[in-house]
Structures are given as structure tokens and as C-alpha cells.
Amino acid sequence: MRKIKYIIKIIRNIILPSKDRNFENIILFSKLIMPEYRLMWPQMEWWNDQFFNDYLLKFQEIDGLNTHRKWTLWQLLRLVENVKGDTAECGVFKAASSWLICCHNQKNSSDKIHHMFDSFEGLSLPNDIDEQHWKKGDLAVPENIVIKNLKEFSEKITINKGWIPEKFSDYEERIFSFVHIDVDLYQPTKDSINFFYDRMSPGGIILCDDYGFTSCPGATKSIDEFLNDKPEKMISLADGGGFMIKGVQTSPLKMEGC
Numbered sequence: 001m002r003k004i005k006y007i008i009k010i011i012r013n014i015i016l017p018s019k020d021r022n023f024e025n026i027i028l029f030s031k032l033i034m035p036e037y038r039l040m041w042p043q044m045e046w047w048n049d050q051f052f053n054d055y056l057l058k059f060q061e062i063d064g065l066n067t068h069r070k071w072t073l074w075q076l077l078r079l080v081e082n083v084k085g086d087t088a089e090c091g092v093f094k095a096a097s098s099w100l101i102c103c104h105n106q107k108n109s110s111d112k113i114h115h116m117f118d119s120f121e122g123l124s125l126p127n128d129i130d131e132q133h134w135k136k137g138d139l140a141v142p143e144n145i146v147i148k149n150l151k152e153f154s155e156k157i158t159i160n161k162g163w164i165p166e167k168f169s170d171y172e173e174r175i176f177s178f179v180h181i182d183v184d185l186y187q188p189t190k191d192s193i194n195f196f197y198d199r200m201s202p203g204g205i206i207l208c209d210d211y212g213f214t215s216c217p218g219a220t221k222s223i224d225e226f227l228n229d230k231p232e233k234m235i236s237l238a239d240g241g242g243f244m245i246k247g248v249q250t251s252p253l254k255m256e257g258c
């Protein structure tokens with residue numbers, strides 16, 4: 001009965017459309033076909049940010065499902081403007097996130113170098129903890145696409161082709177202010193946080209794009225295992241992903257109520 005009411009409302013809204021009614025239809029459709037899906041208000045100021053929309057268009061992300069996490073990345077970079085150390089990304093794909101990091105470094109006229117680590121052959125072999133979501137070779141993008149997409153920042157980047165953690169040893173003496181880990185799987189996520197944690201400056205941020213996604217159980221587990229005996233824990237973000245700030249004591253995520 002309730003479903004019929006929804007359908008009648010949907011038809012009325014189609015016949016007499018308005019911005020509010022279109023949004024109501026999104027809510028009603030979602031109740032019909034995926035009731036557990038949680039929508040968000042559409043009045044977000046940042047959705048009208050011209051610079052950010054141009055960036056999303058450049059990487060064909062504007063209609064995708066990653067825009068919120070890209071905005072979060074862009075905002076978190078503001079926290080590390082005065083933190084010493086280079087920036088890095090583990091898992092680069094087409095360099096959409098690396099572009100934001102490089103752009104932020106450049107806007108702040110900083111001398112930070114951005115270091116990128118990727119196989120450029122896609123994901124490594126998932127293990128049992130990663131369950132069935134990914135397979136070896138998924139998300140492969142050739143290195144020359146990254147070179148092209150970051151050509152305006154070519155003086156301030158390094159591109160390190162290889163299976164994580166192969167190339168980390170070249171950077172043992174470096175310190176970092178911001179590291180983005182986005183490799184989807186248990187083992188390379190673990191290798192990444194294991195290498196970078198000790199090299200983060202106080203106030204530096206490690207952001208893991210995959211943290212908290214049920215499609216990336218291995219990534220979440222590896223980070224939580226690593227931080228278990230550390231003062232910092234992950235802040236789990238509403239739109240997916242999580243971050244920690246080096247040196248900032250954080251209580252463990254408690255799932256029980258008060």
C-alpha cells in the first residue's frame with residue numbers, strides 16, 4: 001500500500017516538476033528500490049565551487065561517486081600547510097588525487113615534492129582478508145597517463161613504478177606532511193602505513209581512501225591493526241575513508257552506545 005502511495009507521488013511530481021519535487025522523487029525512488037541507502041541534502045555550497053568542479057571535470061569525476069572524498073582530501077590538505085615534509089600517494093591510478101595534492105603544494109609556494117608509488121599494472125594479488133571484491137590487475141592505468149595528467153607539476157613530483165613496498169627504500173631519509181594511501185588491499189596498505197608512520201612530521205596526516213568501505217575490508221583491518229598500539233587512531237569519515245594526525249591522541253572508535 002505504501003509503495004503505491006510513493007508511486008502516485010512520483011507520477012504527480014513528474015507531471016508537476018520543481019526542484020523540490022525532483023528531490024522528493026529521488027527520495028521516493030530510493031525508498032522503493034534501495035531503502036537502506038542514505039541520501040544527503042543537495043544544498044552543499046561546495047557543489048557550486050567553480051575551481052573544484054573544473055577539476056572534477058578534468059578527471060571525469062563530476063558524475064562519479066568519489067566527489068565527496070576528493071573534497072575531503074582537498075580540505076585536509078589545508079591542515080598541513082605549515083607542517084614540514086613532502087607529500088606522497090600510494091596507489092595513483094590516473095592521478096586525480098595526486099593532482100589535488102600537487103596543486104595545493106603549488107598554491108602554497110611550498111618546496112614540497114610529491115612522491116607517487118604505483119605498479120601501473122593495477123592491484124596486486126588480493127589475499128583472504130580482502131574477500132572477493134577485487135582481482136589482480138584491476139584498476140591498471142599506464143604511467144604515461146599520470147605523466148600527462150601531472151605535466152604542469154613535473155618539476156615537483158617523483159613517479160615510482162613498482163610493487164609496494166619495493167621503492168620505499170629510496171625514501172628512507174625523507175619526512176612527510178601528507179600521505180594518501182589508496183591501494184584497496186590488506187598487504188600494500190599495511191606496507192604503506194608501516195613505512196610512512198615513522199616518517200610523518202608532528203601534525204602530518206595519513207589519509208586512507210579505502211578505510212571503512214565494506215568493499216575494502218583488508219585496508220581497514222591493516223590500518224586498525226597497525227594503529228592498535230599507537231596513540232593515534234583513524235577518524236572514520238561519513239563518505240568513506242579515514243585519516244589520522246601524527247601526534248594527536250585519538251580514542252578508539254567505540255561502536256557501543258553510551
Ligand SMILES: C[S@@+](CC[C@H](N)C(=O)[O-])C[C@H]1O[C@@H](n2cnc3c(N)ncnc32)[C@H](O)[C@@H]1O
Nearest residue numbers: 091092093097118119122123124163164182188
Ligand atoms: C583505487 S586506485 C587509486 C586511485 C587514486 N588514488 C585516485 O585518487 O584516483 C588503486 C591503485 O593502486 C595501485 N596498486 C594496488 N596495489 C598495488 C601494489 N601492491 N603495489 C603498487 N600499486 C598498487 C593500482 O595500480 C591502482 O592504480
